[in-house]
Amino acid sequence: MLVAAQLRSRADALRAPLTATLDASGYWPVTQHLAALIDYPEINSLLQELLSGAQAILGDHFVGMYLDGSLAIGDFDPDKSDLDFVVVTDSEVSSDTFVALKAMHDRIASGASKWASELEGSYVSQRALRHDRRPAAHPYIDRGSVLAMVHPESGYWSIHRHMLREHGVVLAGPPPQTLIDPVQPDELREAVRGILHEWWMPMLDHGPLLQNGFYRCYAVLTMSRMLYTIRHGAIVTKPFAARWAQEALDRRWAPLIRHALAWSREAPPDLEETRAYIQHTCEYSEQIGPTWNTDDTAHGHGAGR
Secondary structure, three states, X not given: OHHHHHHHHHHHHOOOOOOOOOOOOOOOOHHHHHHHHHOOHHHHHHHHHHHHHHHHHHHHHEEEEEEEOHHHHOOOOOOOOOEEEEEEEOOOOOHXXXXXXXXXXXXXXXXXOHHHHHEEEEEEEHHHHHHOOOOOOEEEEOOOOOOEEEOOOOOHHHHHHHHHHHHOEEEEOXXXXXXXXXXXXXXXXXXXXXXXXXXXXXXHHOOHHHHOHHHHHHHHHHHHHHHHHHHHOOOOOHHHHHHHHHHHOOHHHHHHHHHHHHOOOOXXXXXXXXXXXXXXXXXXXHHOOOOOOOOOOXXXXXXXX
């Protein structure tokens, strides 16, 4: 398949010894995660279908297609991960083009591949991708859903742009660094605060999703990564952030994080402790002012060793 060939070509060009260890930021070396992706031919076939379809529909308006999320940063898990992508266009997608893209995604979703319902991605203009902190509504598909016009929540797009710029895998088009301005550490911190305010704080009062044990695993690992970003102004993988949190935060949270890392249906993270961890993350994000403390022990109420 073309996608697999592209990934092999890039891996060969950047050939280095493969290891079983993460780098200092919690990411696999680039050749390792590309090699891991090649091990999933069904995913490569699906991505090839998506790439070919998007290019055919967009024509000259197609700029590039990129992988981000777990496929790009190296913590892809076939039992839990989705397939994150971004298609970049030279202008906003027209209503007619949106209809054609939606029909393509509906057709893909009706196929036999189990990965067809795991696609999650955006069709965004080159202008919005370069520097917009919150672009206008654009075509977006969530896993298990259909393509729709979506206005992303505050913070989401800044983090998304950073991940794509620093770790995106090119399937077609120019390097993402040429399309996206650097996202500064304080932008990432403010992005996390926005997501906490819009999504996670309301969940403390009414959060049916937290009744699901697997979602609590996700919530705990996400809080660990958000605390890391607030502290360091950087994005790392959830497992890396969780291991950091076990060492850097109050020992109260260590058992909760350990259960989250296990992703066990039999022993998921405790519901009330998960709520408390979300509350702690929200409170800590509000305590931090414009001058960011660099002391690992300075984590506010309930967070210091």
